[in-house]
Amino acid sequence: xxxxxxxxxxxxxxxxxxxxxxxxxxxxxxxxxxxxxxxxxxxxxxxxxxxxxxxxxxxxxxxxxxxxxxxxxxxxxxxxxxxxxxxxxxxxxxxxxxxxxxxxxxxxxxxxxxxxxxxxxxxxxxxxxxxxxxxxxxxxxxxxxxxxxxxxxxxxxxxxxxxxxxxxxxxxxxxxxxxxxxxxxxxxxxxxxxxxxxxxxxxxxxxxxxxxxxxxxxxxxxxxxxxxxxxxxxxxxxxxxxxxxxxxxxxxxxxxxxxxxxxxxxxxxxxxxxxxxxxxxxxxxxxxxxxxxxxxxxxxxxxxxxxxxxxxxxxxxxxxxxxxxxxxxxxxxxx
Amino acid sequence: xxxxxxxxxxxxxxxxxxxxxxxxxxxxxxxxxxxxxxxxxxxxxxxxxxxxxxxxxxxxxxxxxxxxxxxxxxxxxxxxxxxxxxxxxxxxxxxxxxxxxxxxxxxxxxxxxxxxxxxxxxxxxxxxxxxxxxxxxxxxxxxxxxxxxxxxxxxxxxxxxxxxxxxxxxxxxxxxxxxxxxxxxxxxxxxxxxxxxxxxxxxxxxxxxxxxxxxxxxxxxxxxxxxxxxxxxxxxxxxxxxxxxxxxxxxxxxxxxxxxxxxxxxxxxxxxxxxxxxxxxxxxxxxxxxxxxxxxxxxxxxxxxxxxxxxxxxxxxxxxxxxxxxxxxxxxxxx
Numbered sequence: 032x033x034x035x036x037x038x039x040x041x042x043x044x045x046x047x048x049x050x051x052x053x054x055x056x057x058x059x060x061x062x063x064x065x066x067x068x069x070x071x072x073x074x075x076x077x078x079x080x081x082x083x084x085x086x087x088x089x090x091x092x093x094x095x096x097x098x099x100x101x102x103x104x105x106x107x108x109x110x111x112x113x114x115x116x117x118x119x120x121x122x123x124x125x126x127x128x129x130x131x132x133x134x135x136x137x138x139x140x141x142x143x144x145x146x147x148x149x150x151x152x153x154x155x156x157x158x159x160x161x162x163x164x165x166x167x168x169x170x171x172x173x174x175x176x177x178x179x180x181x182x183x184x185x186x187x188x189x190x191x192x193x194x195x196x197x198x199x200x201x202x203x204x205x206x207x208x209x210x211x212x213x214x215x216x217x218x219x220x221x222x223x224x225x226x227x228x229x230x231x232x233x234x235x236x237x238x239x240x241x242x243x244x245x246x247x248x249x250x251x252x253x254x255x256x257x258x259x260x261x262x263x264x265x266x267x268x269x270x271x272x273x274x275x276x277x278x279x280x281x282x283x284x285x286x287x288x289x290x291x292x293x294x295x296x297x298x299x300x301x302x303x304x305x306x307x308x309x310x311x312x313x314x315x316x317x318x319x320x321x322x323x324x325x326x327x328x329x330x331x332x333x334x335x336x337x338x339x340x341x342x343x344x345x346x347x348x349x350x351x352x353x354x355x356x357x358x359x360x361x362x363x364x365x366x
Numbered sequence: 367x368x369x370x371x372x373x374x375x376x377x378x379x380x381x382x383x384x385x386x387x388x389x390x391x392x393x394x395x396x397x398x399x400x401x402x403x404x405x406x407x408x409x410x411x412x413x414x415x416x417x418x419x420x421x422x423x424x425x426x427x428x429x430x431x432x433x434x435x436x437x438x439x440x441x442x443x444x445x446x447x448x449x450x451x452x453x454x455x456x457x458x459x460x461x462x463x464x465x466x467x468x469x470x471x472x473x474x475x476x477x478x479x480x481x482x483x484x485x486x487x488x489x490x491x492x493x494x495x496x497x498x499x500x501x502x503x504x505x506x507x508x509x510x511x512x513x514x515x516x517x518x519x520x521x522x523x524x525x526x527x528x529x530x531x532x533x534x535x536x537x538x539x540x541x542x543x544x545x546x547x548x549x550x551x552x553x554x555x556x557x558x559x560x561x562x563x564x565x566x567x568x569x570x571x572x573x574x575x576x577x578x579x580x581x582x583x584x585x586x587x588x589x590x591x592x593x594x595x596x597x598x599x600x601x602x603x604x605x606x607x608x609x610x611x612x613x614x615x616x617x618x619x620x621x622x623x624x625x626x627x628x629x630x631x632x633x634x635x636x637x638x639x640x641x642x643x644x645x646x647x648x649x650x651x652x653x654x655x656x657x658x659x660x661x662x663x664x665x666x667x668x669x670x671x672x673x674x675x676x677x678x679x680x681x682x683x684x685x686x687x688x689x690x691x692x693x694x695x696x697x698x699x700x701x
Contacts (some may be wrong), residue, residue, distance in 0.1 A: 254684065
């Protein structure tokens with residue numbers, strides 16, 4: 032009672048690392064009916080996984096307006112080898128240290144010869160990850176975004192050694208999981224989405240560092256303004272519209288020079304002194320107004336479900352991805 | 367049949383400049399029942415205004431689930447003096463040149479002694495705008511975001527000479543217009559929201575400049591991922607959640623060092639060569655897939671209406687602002 036209901040899904044997935052990202056992948060995969068084995072050396076792995084699966088089920092039940100397949104099974108195993116045997120998708124979500132990742136790949140290769148190895152890294156280029164592998168053609172980066180069980184974006188990046196067929200298979204696979212795989216043709220550290228987020232994050236840190244705004248004020252400047260735009264159109268399309276009938280060309284003629292104004296402080300990174308860390312942490316706590324991160328996680332998920340459904344109503348962007356996924360689910364034959 | 371239905375609204379507003387921002391203000395104000403006079407020296411001012419009012423009416427009809435007041439009247443007049451006579455709110459939305467703004471203030475002051483002067487500038491500090499004014503205590507910056515008739519954010523910034531009562535009155539006024547006034551206590555060029563947007567925009571330009579991604583790929587990296595998060599929580603609260611039970615403090619311990627990695631190219635601004643302008647404009651046109659900026663504007667507005675209504679359903683962020691506005695409208699006495 033698992034897998035293969037929607038074309039393109041793996042038959043069996045292995046997940047290495049059960050942090051928030053690994054657990055999120057587990058939720059997406061089992062919700063699509065894929066059986067999974069999970070390896071994580073932490074003694075509390077099961078305790079880390081359970082609340083993520085709970086939240087994911089709650090969100091999917093509210094979001095998906097189509098018959099959902101029977102959940103895939105999953106189990107915790109006690110080694111990488113035990114996890115990857117027989118898996119046609121191997122999700123690598125181990126800590127962001129190159130030596131840890133390379134060691135994991137050695138263990139994978141000793142036990143599995145042909146599954147796709149998909150790294151969740153948010154920073155390392157796949158060509159760097161591939162160094163020293165025996166069969167590096169099957170490695171890609173598949174970089175997701177938290178919460179993995181709700182946000183559709185996954186950046187797909189191949190390295191120098193990645194076989195084109197691996198990328199092609201990955202694009203079908205993540206689409207079958209209801210995601211929006213974005214294939215980046217050029218490898219750079221941190222890929223595209225995190226660079227954009229980091230640029231904004233640095234500027235946000237400066238604003239707090241310089242005492243211009245609190246964390247709450249920065250967040251309000253985002254969520255009551257540009258954030259509403261960015262949930263449905265990116266920065267280029269937004270400005271394309273702002274340019275009027277002549278679109279982006281007019282916009283750049285009009286506003287291009289402003290970029291040379293000395294407005295941002297992006298050239299430096301603020302030093303994260305204990306004082307600055309305290310200020311940001313204290314302000315973030317105050318902003319939470321007594322809500323625990325767990326409370327906020329539920330609020331976030333409820334909002335994301337509502338936004339995704341709203342965009343399904345307009346048939347745009349992330350809502351279109353959702354509608355297409357539901358179409359696939361409706362058309363899927365019972366396994 | 368105008369004004370004063372909701373407490374805090376101006377009795378009469380003057381709008382100087384009928385571009386996309388000035389017209390957006392006109393839409394918000396007349397939709398709240400405020401009578402307006404508009405001055406714009408362009409011969410096609412009326413033609414610029416009409417489609418904005420059409421779009422705004424379409425959006426408000428779909429969005430507002432409460433009795434809306436009778437529309438305020440509006441007329442185009444042929445001088446700043448004629449526009450500002452008797453106005454208790456003067457919206458300055460003239461071109462972003464300091465000499466033009468200072469000249470406008472001189473004309474305002476010759477004809478109006480006590481209305482709030484609210485500059486829509488996206489860059490100039492109010493203290494700089496106030497230089498040379500006779501009664502500078504009544505000037506603030508009230509920086510809105512396009513589309514002004516839908517996005518709730520307005521940054522309120524006082525200058526050295528601004529009287530506290532002016533800021534207090536402005537906070538009530540923009541709240542009465544259904545907006546989220548964000549009072550920034552520290553003046554900096556470009557304020558807060560545009561700095562964040564500009565940081566992301568610069569990085570986006572580099573990604574296209576370096577051929578890493580197309581404009582569409584950059585936009586997709588936003589709207590299928592972080593943009594969905596930012597429509598409801600800002601970057602700090604998002605990372606506060608990512609830090610788990612210990613919140614932001616844990617997040618910074620874990621990810622802080624990554625900020626020192628040489629990932630972004632924010633130190634420079636890409637030179638906007640004709641080739642780069644062409645590339646961005648051509649890619650933006652391709653991305654539009656045959657839709658005119660006018661088509662996209664409608665799509666954007668439909669999406670924003672749907673997202674705002676979705677967040678009204680969860681009672682969060684911009685949706686809460688909307689719900690509170692509707693409560694005010696329900697409680698407002700007919701004029």
